[in-house]
Amino acid sequence: MWKFLASVKLAIFVFIALALSSIIGTIVEQQAEPAVNIALLAKFFGDSTAPAVYNIFAKLGFMDMYRSWWFIALLVLFGINLIVCSLDRFPKTWRLIKRPQKPLSDNAIRSLPVKKELTFKTGLNTAKDEFLNSLSASGYRVVEASGSDSVRLYTQKGKYARLAVYAVHLSIILIFIGAIIGARFGFSGYLNLLEGEASNAAYKSPGEPIPLGFTIKCNNYETLYYEGLDTPREFQSELVIIENGKEVLKKVIEVNDPLTYKGITFFQASYGMAPDAAGYFVMDIAPKGGPEKRLWLRSGDTFEIPGTGIKGTITDFSPALTRDKNTGALTAYSDNMVNPAVAVEFDGPGKEKYTGWILKRYPETGVLPGGHSVKFVDYWGVEYTALKVSKDPGVRFIYLASVIMSVGLYVCFFISHKKIWINIVKDKGSARISVGGYTNRNRLTLEKEIEKIVSHASEAIEGRRGK
Amino acid sequence: MSSFIFFDISAWAYIAAMVTYIAFLVVGNKTVGLIASTITIFGFICQSTAVIIRWISSYYFWTASNPASGFIESILRAAPLRNLYESLIFFVWSLILIHLLIEFKYKNRSLGAFVTPLAALALLFIDISGTSKEIQPLIPALQSNWLLFHVMLSFLGYAAFGVSFAAAAAYIVMVTVSRKEKTYIFWSITIGIFLIVLIGMGIDFLSLSAIERGELIQNHFLKTTLRSSSGGIAAVSWIVSIVFIFVIWQFGLRLKNILTGLNLTPAMLDEIVYKSIAAGFPLFTVGGLLMGAVWANSAWGTYWTWDPKETWSLITWFVYALYLHARLVRGWRGKRVAILAVIGFIAVIFTYIGVNLVLSGLHAYGSG
Numbered sequence: 001m002w003k004f005l006a007s008v009k010l011a012i013f014v015f016i017a018l019a020l021s022s023i024i025g026t027i028v029e030q031q032a033e034p035a036v037n038i039a040l041l042a043k044f045f046g047d048s049t050a051p052a053v054y055n056i057f058a059k060l061g062f063m064d065m066y067r068s069w070w071f072i073a074l075l076v077l078f079g080i081n082l083i084v085c086s087l088d089r090f091p092k093t094w095r096l097i098k099r100p101q102k103p104l105s106d107n108a109i110r111s112l113p114v115k116k117e118l119t120f121k122t123g124l125n126t127a128k129d130e131f132l133n134s135l136s137a138s139g140y141r142v143v144e145a146s147g148s149d150s151v152r153l154y155t156q157k158g159k160y161a162r163l164a165v166y167a168v169h170l171s172i173i174l175i176f177i178g179a180i181i182g183a184r185f186g187f188s189g190y191l192n193l194l195e196g197e198a199s200n201a202a203y204k205s206p207g208e209p210i211p212l213g214f215t216i217k218c219n220n221y222e223t224l225y226y227e228g229l230d231t232p233r234e235f236q237s238e239l240v241i242i243e244n245g246k247e248v249l250k251k252v253i254e255v256n257d258p259l260t261y262k263g264i265t266f267f268q269a270s271y272g273m274a275p276d277a278a279g280y281f282v283m284d285i286a287p288k289g290g291p292e293k294r295l296w297l298r299s300g301d302t303f304e305i306p307g308t309g310i311k312g313t314i315t316d317f318s319p320a321l322t323r324d325k326n327t328g329a330l331t332a333y334s335d336n337m338v339n340p341a342v343a344v345e346f347d348g349p350g351k352e353k354y355t356g357w358i359l360k361r362y363p364e365t366g367v368l369p370g371g372h373s374v375k376f377v378d379y380w381g382v383e384y385t386a387l388k389v390s391k392d393p394g395v396r397f398i399y400l401a402s403v404i405m406s407v408g409l410y411v412c413f414f415i416s417h418k419k420i421w422i423n424i425v426k427d428k429g430s431a432r433i434s435v436g437g438y439t440n441r442n443r444l445t446l447e448k449e450i451e452k453i454v455s456h457a458s459e460a461i462e463g464r465r466g467k
Numbered sequence: 468m469s470s471f472i473f474f475d476i477s478a479w480a481y482i483a484a485m486v487t488y489i490a491f492l493v494v495g496n497k498t499v500g501l502i503a504s505t506i507t508i509f510g511f512i513c514q515s516t517a518v519i520i521r522w523i524s525s526y527y528f529w530t531a532s533n534p535a536s537g538f539i540e541s542i543l544r545a546a547p548l549r550n551l552y553e554s555l556i557f558f559v560w561s562l563i564l565i566h567l568l569i570e571f572k573y574k575n576r577s578l579g580a581f582v583t584p585l586a587a588l589a590l591l592f593i594d595i596s597g598t599s600k601e602i603q604p605l606i607p608a609l610q611s612n613w614l615l616f617h618v619m620l621s622f623l624g625y626a627a628f629g630v631s632f633a634a635a636a637a638y639i640v641m642v643t644v645s646r647k648e649k650t651y652i653f654w655s656i657t658i659g660i661f662l663i664v665l666i667g668m669g670i671d672f673l674s675l676s677a678i679e680r681g682e683l684i685q686n687h688f689l690k691t692t693l694r695s696s697s698g699g700i701a702a703v704s705w706i707v708s709i710v711f712i713f714v715i716w717q718f719g720l721r722l723k724n725i726l727t728g729l730n731l732t733p734a735m736l737d738e739i740v741y742k743s744i745a746a747g748f749p750l751f752t753v754g755g756l757l758m759g760a761v762w763a764n765s766a767w768g769t770y771w772t773w774d775p776k777e778t779w780s781l782i783t784w785f786v787y788a789l790y791l792h793a794r795l796v797r798g799w800r801g802k803r804v805a806i807l808a809v810i811g812f813i814a815v816i817f818t819y820i821g822v823n824l825v826l827s828g829l830h831a832y833g834s835g
């Protein structure tokens with residue numbers, strides 16, 4: 001049983017099974033209304049058989065496949081296989097790492113995958129010194145075994161790189177652990193907050209609240225647009241956390257920049273307009289050259305620009321004002337606040353009454369003929385922010401696993417365990433040298449390295465003779 | 468200055484390089500090979516120039532509407548990896564870069580005939596899929612460094628997988644000895660269908676107006692030839708296609724001799740397949756899966772949702788993990804692992820393009 005669970009054959013089977021079954025889940029719409037998938041199946045099996053096929057598929061769990069018992073079982077098998085296989089092999093690898101390297105005979109060196117032989121007209125010690133220099137320049141720490149007329153150098157590098165595979169496998173297990181912790185101790189919900197509204201719970205579904213343990217309030221929601229375009233540049237909510245009646249945290253969140261408090265994270269997911277909310281028109285009013293004054297007005301309210309006698313009354317609002325190309329009439333081209341505009345009826349001393357539209361995104365529309373300004377800042381209290389609320393204590397495992405896996409894969413593929421042996425034998429007036437190398441992967445790299453070590457040493461030896 | 472002219476020049480250069488590389492395979496003349504490499508390098512320089520110009524224009528585009536954004540942030544937000552068009556361009560650029568590195572390292576030009584068609588196919592796809600080429604404002608969800616690194620590393624990974632696919636295809640061609648072998652029938656027919664679709668789309672493309680071209684895949688796919696409304700044209704097209712496949716089957720075996728004559732060995736190809744997967748696998752794992760998950764978590768609050776695109780990238784990952792374990796641990800060699808490398812890249816293509824094109828087409832609402 002252990003052998004079976006440790007085998008890579010099983011791993012190959014699991015890889016194929018997971019890949020093939022996952023495909024089903026990408027074709028069949030997951031967790032959808034039955035009608036959706038029956039319509040889909042009708043394209044393959046015809047209208048009359050589709051419902052029957054649907055029932056069979058539904059029994060097999062295809063309609064919520066990634067949560068079906070057999071898919072989970074495959075994942076569990078995958079995890080067990082990985083753990084057992086790694087446990088099975090680890091002691092062997094560990095022994096391989098810890099086993100001291102031994103010197104080799106000339107013959108043994110000749111049978112290594114990378115080898116080289118050369119002779120120099122020089123003494124044993126000179127040759128030895130230069131090869132030692134050259135090896136340590138390449139980062140090898142060398143052991144020597146000397147005989148009467150010969151010396152054997154041997155060294156290795158990167159032996160711990162052999163552990164990287166285990167780090168990669170461990171990180172996959174960590175991802176499983178993170179996912180399980182997330183599913184067990186986390187939650188995922190949503191929360192819609194009107195501007196100015198507060199809540200101490202999020203919702204799994206309508207009527208299924210999840211208490212937060214603190215209060216969250218939305219001060220303001222705002223969509224920013226690219227200048228002159230209706231493409232949104234940013235969705236922002238100003239959120240406040242309130243605990244025991246006190247403000248403890250305030251943050252403007254954006255997509256890609258959420259707010260986290262006590263392990264619960266609030267993401268900007270969407271937004272919308274409450275259909276029958278009546279809010280405040282926030283206006284900045286200033287007489288020519290004078291200071292700005294902020295007013296919060298209801299629809300129908302009248303204000304006065306200080307010191308001018310000009311009065312304004314708010315008469316109308318449009319979330320997305322445009323002029324119809326054909327009729328020339330003003331209309332709204334969206335229900336969302338894409339281009340909010342407020343109509344103000346002005347009445348001043350010695351002037352006719354007139355109505356002007358002031359657009360939030362185009363402040364120049366609020367400059368009156370006399371140089372006074374009436375800026376439309378916001379229609380506050382009518383938009384809501386849609387937040388995704390989630391708590392996932394497993395995420396830290398996923399992040400840890402990501403780091404381990406990244407480093408592990410890098411080491412696994414780009415650092416190898418290399419061993420080099422160099423035997424130097426005194427042969428009359430010369431030194432006969434045999435170099436051999438072994439590596440667990442990437443023989444070419446080792447060949448290049450040995451090439452470099454040898455040429456480096458021989459240059460030095462030639463250099464000494466020249467003196 | 469517009470980047471499009473340089474993009475156009477590089478696209479034509481790659482197509483010319485493809486033709487020259489194939490001619491090089493057929494005639495085996497050294498000068499032809501040298502010309503093919505020169506054209507490729509020329510195209511690569513043009514494309515790099517185009518990418519830099521586009522990056523600079525995007526930079527000004529971004530800072531114009533985000534004056535508060537810092538220098539580094541603006542450079543990152545302007546990186547030309549923001550939509551389908553730019554990512555495919557980056558894919559082609561990486562593919563050619565890796566190809567040139569291999570050509571330089573192995574001193575062998577024959578692989579070009581297998582890699583450049585992939586580049587040509589990606590470039591053709593840009594034109595027929597009707598994807599927008601304009602610099603667009605960056606919507607909020609895309610304003611993330613994680614996303615940027617995610618896209619960049621995944622596409623480098625895809626390019627490495629692309630090279631492994633080309634080498635694996637060449638490998639399979641080289642190790643088949645008889646026309647009766649299943650793998651021979653498989654690859655000759657596959658190449659035949661591939662070329663017919665390529666040529667058919669080329670004819671569609673030439674017979675359509677610029678506006679219709681944008682919808683080629685959706686509305687006009689092979690409508691001028693195989694799926695023509697005129698029965699005569701359709702019948703002739705089918706006959707020509709079948710004859711074409713037969714010709715390839717009849718003469719395909721020569722390709723093997725040609726490759727052998729060009730000092731290309733199965734062992735060298737096998738090594739290129741392995742090396743490019745060994746480079747692509749970490750890039751794809753870290754960039755594609757891990758950084759994608761981190762980005763999803765920071766933008767949407769869930770790192771994994773089993774949506775079709777995520778699931779297909781996981782399937783791709785399993786295929787390459789299978790390749791590595793089969794080859795390194797189980798000691799599989801030869802055609803079996805080469806076929807895995809081919810399947811892996813088909814999964815890549817499906818992840819990137821098939822999910823949007825095929826799966827969303829199946830679901831009525833998704834095709835929009």
Ligand code: HEM
Nearest residue numbers: 006007008011078081082085089165168412788791795796
């Ligand atoms: C998708 C999940 C997996 C990934 C990403 C993965 C990754 C890797 C990597 C990168 C290597 C090193 C390859 C090399 O030598 O270059 C490796 C080796 C290996 N893997 Fe996996 N692996 C996975 C699943 C499994 C499973 C389920 C098993 C279960 C049997 C397994 C068994 C092995 C073995 C036995 C080795 C060789 C270790 C050695 O050299 O001693 N792997 N794996």
